[in-house]
Amino acid sequence: MTSFTVTADDMDAIALGGAFLGTGGGGDPYIGKLMAKQVIAQHGPVKVITADELDDDALCIPVCMMGAPTVMVEKLPNGNEAREALAQLEAFLGRKADALICIEAGGLNSTIPYAVAAATGLPLIDGDGMGRAFPELQMVTMTIHGVSATPMVLADDKGNSSVINAISNKWTERLARCQTVEMGGAALVALYPMSGAEMKRGILHGSMSLIKAIGEIMTSERKAIRNPAEALMKRLDGKRLFTGRVVDIDRRTVGGFARGKAEFKGMDEDEGRSFTVEFQNEFLICRSEADELLAVTPDLICALDADGGMPVTTEQLRYGLAVTAIGLACDPQWWTPEGLELVGPRYFGYEHDYAPLHQMSR
Amino acid sequence: MTSFTVTADDMDAIALGGAFLGTGGGGDPYIGKLMAKQVIAQHGPVKVITADELDDDALCIPVCMMGAPTVMVEKLPNGNEAREALAQLEAFLGRKADALICIEAGGLNSTIPYAVAAATGLPLIDGDGMGRAFPELQMVTMTIHGVSATPMVLADDKGNSSVINAISNKWTERLARCQTVEMGGAALVALYPMSGAEMKRGILHGSMSLIKAIGEIMTSERKAIRNPAEALMKRLDGKRLFTGRVVDIDRRTVGGFARGKAEFKGMDEDEGRSFTVEFQNEFLICRSEADELLAVTPDLICALDADGGMPVTTEQLRYGLAVTAIGLACDPQWWTPEGLELVGPRYFGYEHDYAPLHQMSR
Structure with missing residues (x-):
């Protein structure tokens, strides 16, 4: 650096x-x-x-x-x-x-x-x-x-x-x-x-270097009329979680936070499946139709517009929007007992222990 | 002074x-x-x-x-x-x-x-x-x-x-x-x-002098086995609002305040009548059974235990307690438009204009 x-x-x-x-x-x-x-x-x-x-x-x-x-x-x-x-x-x-x-x-x-x-x-x-x-x-x-x-x-x-x-x-x-x-x-x-x-x-x-590098990859991929998802997954060792369209979105501002849940209907290779993502300001947990855990905090759940390739924030989620969700491993400091106590799934009220992204089946 | x-x-x-x-x-x-x-x-x-x-x-x-x-x-x-x-x-x-x-x-x-x-x-x-x-x-x-x-x-x-x-x-x-x-x-x-x-x-x-004088009147009256209500009303140009027993008390702590309402069944000369007092930490409004206004903020609604003569706070109100309620005129600064905007009945959500204690019928 x-x-x-x-x-x-x-x-x-x-x-x-x-x-x-x-x-x-x-x-x-x-x-x-x-x-x-x-x-x-x-x-x-x-x-x-x-x-x-x-x-x-x-x-x-x-x-x-x-x-x-x-x-x-x-x-x-x-x-x-x-x-x-x-x-x-x-x-x-x-x-x-x-x-x-x-x-x-x-x-x-x-x-x-x-x-x-x-x-x-x-x-x-x-x-x-x-x-x-x-x-x-x-x-x-x-x-x-x-x-x-x-x-x-x-x-x-x-x-x-x-x-x-x-x-x-x-x-x-x-x-x-x-x-x-x-x-x-x-x-x-x-x-x-x-x-x-x-x-x-x-x-x-x-x-800060990483953010700039990610942004530059996104810009050059979009210039080449490619969705940046593949290039980003390669650069960041990311994992595709799903591609799907928003079919339901429930959001409310509670206690100073934007909380909610989005439901997705799978498309392309995920056709016939369904997925949910819950958030408190940030995406915290991603599950499939069978309640199978795909990614959970503190690992990162990042969303790209499946068409335009732009990042999607929770407030941009709307009915019909096609999204590619990508999982990224968090920094290893968050895997420690102290880290998981601060930002692990149980802190946010989920009945799951943390499971590292790359150990999950999908 | x-x-x-x-x-x-x-x-x-x-x-x-x-x-x-x-x-x-x-x-x-x-x-x-x-x-x-x-x-x-x-x-x-x-x-x-x-x-x-x-x-x-x-x-x-x-x-x-x-x-x-x-x-x-x-x-x-x-x-x-x-x-x-x-x-x-x-x-x-x-x-x-x-x-x-x-x-x-x-x-x-x-x-x-x-x-x-x-x-x-x-x-x-x-x-x-x-x-x-x-x-x-x-x-x-x-x-x-x-x-x-x-x-x-x-x-x-x-x-x-x-x-x-x-x-x-x-x-x-x-x-x-x-x-x-x-x-x-x-x-x-x-x-x-x-x-x-x-x-x-x-x-x-x-x-501070007034508080000490009030306390001294209360002490000497109670020593003489008299309820201090009469002596206090005389000293402070106060008005007896009612004497009655608590028959219902509703209180909750909301938004950091003790809010509630107490209902009283009249006794002694108020036998057969009923009264309500509402409070937000302090007593704010006193009404009779016919919704007649007896006293309202910023005028003072003070309560004494009708038996022992001790001051009664909202948290001491309990079923059966006999209370003498006394009205006192507030400082004239509170009668100004600026004063009433700060502490008048409408600020607290009551549909009454301020009416000075000594202009009320009772």
Whole structure:
């Protein structure tokens, strides 16, 4: 891995790759892309550096949006809340950040930090806390490594803000989630302030390069009028879960999350079969008609439009849409007992133990 | 008005008077009394000063408990959260408080500040923001006078805390209430940091002297084996609303509040009649069997045990309890359009305009 520079043009690929790794959630990266493009055009490109380029005693801060992706689509950030959240956290800490990092490798939260990095001139670390997207803020590898999510700042579009100090990252999630709901379902936040040393131990490395590479594969495949599914599966050691059309979609915004279930009727080689995918912001579990498990969190369930080859988020699921679902193995840190306690199927209320994607029959 | 000193022994009268003016809410002052007695015994008495004794550029901070009184009875504060909330607000402001003040003249919140004052050695202002108790934090005369409730600090018994900065006092209520619910239904808070000048303009004066005087009347009447109702009505220009026994009580904790309705069967001179009182933490509206309005917020509805003469809080209401309900006129500031918008009957969802207590037939 080496450091690289991200221009406004690069944001197209990054938004595509982020939407794919966002596993259906994380919000539509289109908004974050527009924000980042505009700010980069104004302030110049963003430098993405590898974790080891940052000093051990430097200050690294993740900045992201928190809330239900369904809300984020209708309630656009005005672009200042993220910088406001960062500035307030810096003021609280009495120290300026030396680098920014994405909390997750997916959706809006892998594009918004580029806008903040461009505006502040800070470098962005090539890494993140999830290697995908997850719905709750304690669901990051930093939690496994004992990094506190607080002090954390939330800022909304109206000018409200708060600073949380909590005894655990799960408590931070509770106290921040309720305020996110009150703030209208979405807020911009700065949290997990880390030293360079904590960051190097705590994060997953290389996610920004990976997102860009995924986006570039998607772009070149689509230019060649090929669905990117095959090329992506090859590059990422992915597994085709199914191809099918949405026949039913049930979604609701509950407790600040977009929750729901989509049913698919198999098509092409899956003709005659049926599949369900359940989600809480992100796709969490994929089952076949016989209740056979095809993929389950923390492994990634990524969806592509079977016709156009574009990534599909949960809020884009609609009756009749043809989807190719692809499974990807998660980072091995999530396979540990600590990892599965944070993001395994039982945390989300499913009566399944985690079963690795590549050990499943299909 | 002159300044005075409050000893541990004085806390008995103050707790009684606070429970009476607490209009059924504000939590059982017994807990706050015990806390205050213990801290005063350890650190010495509390000096209560008149507002004009504080410099205009001094810093005055209200400290109180926020949440459902029903919860406070079961979840005792450990005594440090209030000081923690104050210390965090001071740290955030970069300045130490010069005086404390009660946010409301009722219940726990007119006793806890004595404990904090004794522990910190700070004087307590002879005044408050309500002249009674109200359920929501924007319901103070400081709101009418343009004082911001934020920065505000919340602290819980587990060690969690947060600092809120909001665009209005109503927004502060929303963002603080949801965290109070998450924190287990009650939190200790420091808010409305005010200059001496803002405090002098914004508060209601003399409430601490009044509470102590009410408590002393109650104590001396009860010593003389008289129900204090008559003496209190005389001293406070109060109006007897009814005497009756609880025949039905419906209560639930909703959205962090104790809400409910009590029905009473008239006794003595009210034999044959019936009455209802509705509450949200505090008693808000009192009606007779013919739906005739007897008293309505912001006027005070105070309840005394008809047998023992002790103040009755909503959580003490139980089948068969005999109660004398007394109406008191609120401070004239609450009669203004701004006042009624904050605490009038329509804010609480009642289809009544405010009608002053002394203009009603009974």
